[in-house]
Amino acid sequence: MTGDLTLMHTDLVAALDIGGTKIAGALVDGGGRIVVRAQRPTPAQQDGDTVMRAVEEVIGELTAAPLWSRADAVGIGSAGPVDASAGTVSPVNVPGWRDYPLVARVRAATGGLPVELIGDGVAITAAEHWQGAARGHDNALCMVVSTGVGGGLVLDGRLHPGPTGNAGHIGHISVDLDGDPCPCGSRGCVERIASGPNIARRALEAGWLPGPDGDTSAAAVAAAARAGDPVAVASFERAAQALAAGIAATATLVEIDIAVIGGGVGKAGEVLFAPLRKALADYATLSFVQRLTVVPAQMGTDAGLVGAAAAVLGRRADAAAAGV
Structure with missing residues (x-):
């Protein structure tokens, strides 16, 4: 902070x-x-x-x-x-x-x-660095994965909002060059793949059927993934891959040593974090980013x-x- x-x-x-x-x-x-x-x-x-x-x-x-x-x-x-x-x-x-x-x-x-x-995303980073999962880390990326995907950076022990307050806005890094158009105007953004509404959208498009209550939220998809539904699992794996690509790119650029993930999607637990850690090993390959860790947010x-x-x-x- x-x-x-x-x-x-x-x-x-x-x-x-x-x-x-x-x-x-x-x-x-x-x-x-x-x-x-x-x-x-x-x-x-x-x-x-x-x-x-x-x-x-x-x-x-x-x-x-x-x-x-x-x-x-x-x-x-x-x-x-x-x-x-x-x-x-x-x-x-x-x-x-x-x-x-x-x-x-x-x-x-x-x-x-x-x-x-x-x-x-910068606000959540400030909180996590002050009192949460990034406390004690001098170089960190903190993310909120929810309706959208935002983020913020701590560099050399200090919050780094940038001149306009947007530094670390990982949700609009493109990780799929020919991907779907994003509302921001670009294509294949992390947010277009990993946000809660897009996780649910992709699962529904692939044939996932909600339960009797008709809940089509990302939380419902997470519950289905925990129960072994292969379409739900695949949607979370795709989200994890997009997050991993964005996190690895950030770590390669500014040498963060921890990425903290909060927001509603972050509450999915190992349905998200297990494939995320696996995908991160595929993307964060250079020697100076191999020790990068990914953890859930603590500040709620x-x-x-x-x-x-x-x-x-x-x-x-x-x-x-x-x-x-």
Whole structure:
């Protein structure tokens, strides 16, 4: 993490975790503990202002809490791409938001508090490096594999969001040059193969039949794979192969030694991790990446919130260290 968070300000930071499925908000203390929380479903297929109203409802719940007066900044981890320098977001899975001025809107909704914007994958990376599976590792890739696929990097012991807050966005590395078109405009992206909806889509197209409850989610495909359904197994193996190719490429480029995988698909357990480790051995072949390990995330569904808060605290720590 940037800076030493253990010595940081112990008052509260507001945090928002904005994705294609849910918009979560929280007040987080200096130790990473969530003390107030709120959540709304993301109206992802609605127009931009409708999505923003859901964000404002979450903020409204937070501002109504007695502890709100102690909050002095807001951290946002948003599905991307984001542009931290411009304060805008253009989430692939939220088509109503294109160059949407999220920072300005959140600042207005919170009475003018300073706002720190990073990608959701970077937020999860901040949380996992601060308190989770990447703690103690100086060079790490942390990923969220869910409705989409995002990621973030820790390099030389520091969170590396990049100039716009998108560094490590592994979901849109192409791993299949002639693959299916991706909503981002490219082809054969990791996300197009390994995200939860695409795992389920591929299984259904290959003939997988859901159970009596009609559940066609990736979690249902995972359950079928655990029960030995060959089509479900094959869909997860294909996802694992795409993830392995992206992870190996990242490790070869910047020499990470651990990859942490969270999100709903990451909860599939060995249905995902067994073929992932096998595929990684096929892709991470150079001597300096052969010791790369892949592990499940530890921070759970609160990672985005804790990480958004960590980004604020880390920026504050850097400023203090610089004497600003």
